[in-house]
Amino acid sequence: MAKIVGSIVTSHVPAIGRAIAGNLQKEPYWKPFFDAFPPIHRWLEEVKPDVAVVVYNDHGLNFFLDKMPTFSVGAAPEYHNADEGWGIPTLPPFSGDTELSWHLIKQLVNKEFDLTTCQEMLVDHAFTLPLKLLWPDDGPCPIKVVPVCINTVQFPIPSASRCYKLGEAIGEAIAAWDSDARVVVIGTGGLSHQLDGERAGFINKPFDLQFMQSLVDNPRWATQYSVEQLVEHTGSQGIELLMWLAARATIKGDVRALQNTYHLPISNTAAGVMLLEPVA
Amino acid sequence: MAEQQRVSIPGTTLFDDIQAQKGYALNKMCFSFNDKTNRDAFKADEAAYCARFGLTAPQLAAVQSRNVLQLLAAGGNVYYLAKFAGIFGLDVQDIGAQQTGMSKDEFKQKLLNAGQ
Numbered sequence: 001m002a003k004i005v006g007s008i009v010t011s012h013v014p015a016i017g018r019a020i021a022g023n024l025q026k027e028p029y030w031k032p033f034f035d036a037f038p039p040i041h042r043w044l045e046e047v048k049p050d051v052a053v054v055v056y057n058d059h060g061l062n063f064f065l066d067k068m069p070t071f072s073v074g075a076a077p078e079y080h081n082a083d084e085g086w087g088i089p090t091l092p093p094f095s096g097d098t099e100l101s102w103h104l105i106k107q108l109v110n111k112e113f114d115l116t117t118c119q120e121m122l123v124d125h126a127f128t129l130p131l132k133l134l135w136p137d138d139g140p141c142p143i144k145v146v147p148v149c150i151n152t153v154q155f156p157i158p159s160a161s162r163c164y165k166l167g168e169a170i171g172e173a174i175a176a177w178d179s180d181a182r183v184v185v186i187g188t189g190g191l192s193h194q195l196d197g198e199r200a201g202f203i204n205k206p207f208d209l210q211f212m213q214s215l216v217d218n219p220r221w222a223t224q225y226s227v228e229q230l231v232e233h234t235g236s237q238g239i240e241l242l243m244w245l246a247a248r249a250t251i252k253g254d255v256r257a258l259q260n261t262y263h264l265p266i267s268n269t270a271a272g273v274m275l276l277e278p279v280a
Numbered sequence: 281m282a283e284q285q286r287v288s289i290p291g292t293t294l295f296d297d298i299q300a301q302k303g304y305a306l307n308k309m310c311f312s313f314n315d316k317t318n319r320d321a322f323k324a325d326e327a328a329y330c331a332r333f334g335l336t337a338p339q340l341a342a343v344q345s346r347n348v349l350q351l352l353a354a355g356g357n358v359y360y361l362a363k364f365a366g367i368f369g370l371d372v373q374d375i376g377a378q379q380t381g382m383s384k385d386e387f388k389q390k391l392l393n394a395g396q
Contacts, residue, residue: 014372015371059359059362060310060311060314060357060359060360060363061314064307064308064311065300065304065307065308065311065357066308082314083314083315083316084314084363084366085313085314085319085362085363085366085367086362086363086365086366086371087366153295153357153359154295154296154300154357155294155295155296155297156296194292195358195362195372195375195376196292196293196348196352196358196361196379197291197292197293197349197352197379198290198291198349198379198380199289199290199291199292200291200375200376200379200380200387201376201380201387201390201391201394203391203394203395205394205395228289228294231289231292231294232289236292236294236358237358263395264391264394264395265388265391265392265394265395267371267372267373268372268373268376268391270394270395
């Protein structure tokens with residue numbers, strides 16, 4: 001059966017794409033964030049995952065308000081990045097793992113997650129930048145991917161509790177996959193930030209740190225909050241912590257944090273990176 | 281199970297059913313700006329481009345004003361508006377500064393202060 005080797009959660013701020021393109025990783029503004037990654041690169045070298053399930057949120061590249069699925073799962077042989085309108089370089093296509101996609105889709109629908117399935121799906125910065133951070137070499141991403149997208153554009157947004165359960169169901173589905181594949185689950189977004197309104201620039205460091213700690217100590221901690229309360233605590237876009245929560249929930253039982261970095265600001269955002277490994 | 285109550289958050293408009301309906305035409309136009317040909321068409325003839333999407337009067341005025349709070353009030357969603365801002369080379373710190381009535385440097389300092 002397939003195995004989850006770990007979960008990596010990271011911010012996906014578009015400015016990271018500019019920093020990578022401009023080779024700014026060593027600049028003082030960027031160094032504390034990019035320094036989180038070499039230990040993760042070494043871990044990836046060791047554990048050698050075959051496929052990444054990437055839990056992310058689309059920002060108006062693939063989905064518009066005409067059709068806005070709450071949960072969607074990619075089932076494409078290849079995923080393309082594209083122009084998002086504000087000029088970060090487009091990354092090469094990503095190879096899909098359609099066998100795992102359809103296995104996940106069947107298992108999740110069977111567990112009453114009524115998904116949208118996507119045999120064509122453009123993937124935006126929230127998907128591409130974390131993969132580029134994890135596999136920074138030139139050329140295409142070396143492992144196969146399955147995108148899982150959660151709506152955070154339009155209310156109602158699924159609750160923290162629901163996203164946690166989605167993560168649990170993804171974890172169970174992977175454990176039931178008749179394959180010897182090694183799977184890494186990536187969650188992207190956050191942490192606290194708000195782009196819109198008079199409250200733009202809102203950041204909540206104490207809440208972020210408590211949330212990060214909770215993923216290790218008490219992973220259901222954030223499920224006590226409604227989506228509106230999470231917006232209050234973390235900003236309109238801080239709600240992206242739902243992706244972290246779903247990714248963490250794919251690992252049954254305890255985890256240890258092999259990497260834990262919090263740094264702000266990146267652009268308007270408090271940035272975090274964690275590598276979580278199952279304990280035995 | 282936590283109580284799923286409505287929370288009123290100062291300086292924040294949740295993009296809910298009301299905003300999604302009100303802002304549809306404006307957001308549809310901004311979504312089109314994913315394509316460079318559409319960005320160029322807007323720049324070439326702004327009025328004609330807006331007319332294709334049937335913007336409401338408040339949306340037209342907001343587009344003309346380039347005022348982010350006005351665009352939000354007209355139903356704009358920040359993810360689509362970011363594509364509109366991209367036409368003018370504005371990033372999220374420019375629009376953050378504009379919405380909070382600060383200079384960009386002041387806005388950046390506010391973000392730095394959040395880390396203290």
